[in-house]
Amino acid sequence: MIQKRRGPGGNRGHARADRLGSRQVYGKISQNGARLPDDWRSRLPDPKSYYRKRVAKLGKTPHDGWLQGHCPFHEDRNASLSVNLSHGGWTCFAGCDSGDLVSFHMRYTGLPFKAAARELLGLRA
Template identity: 50%
Template sequence: MNRSPTTYLPKDWHDRLPDPATYYAQHLEKLGEADGKGWAMAPCPFHDDHAPSLNVRLISRKGTYHCPTCGAHGDMVAFHMTRTELPFKEAVRDLIGLRGRA
């Protein structure tokens, strides 16, 4: 069975996702320090945010996020999909360094 490079995901893609702390530090402006439970705050990129309102979980494998102001929420893949406007499989491939490769 031939699979298109944009639709194929390796079985271990979950394990190949970047570390949430590293990912969010590269993609959020003014990311604060994590608290004792692994949550950090940054200005939300999904609305006009002048004070940090986006909460990101830096120590979970999924890298969950939530903004109580605009309601944006999800995991690191959902965040990347929204920021890049890529569909799920392409966003995952981009995150694990396979985008554009067979």
């Protein structure tokens, strides 16, 4: 068995936020079409209940705020997916990708960024 790293240990938050911040999907929030409310990030669903519905075999005991489960984006027999219960971030250690709740929802639904965010907020597209 290969030991896998189960979540970013120490500087959680910062490196992740920088990486996410560099993605082009951010910054396009208020362009073209229906706007997202200014406080949309604070209105996203609770990560735990969100992921619970979409991730198979999601663990019950968080480790450092992270739970492991089966990644829905690849044929996963090893619970390669880590999701964070406070900020909603996710990482697939099998190499699918990592991101935040919205990027997970985009990938899960195939929706573009704003439509995915609006759906998460329960708004009509």
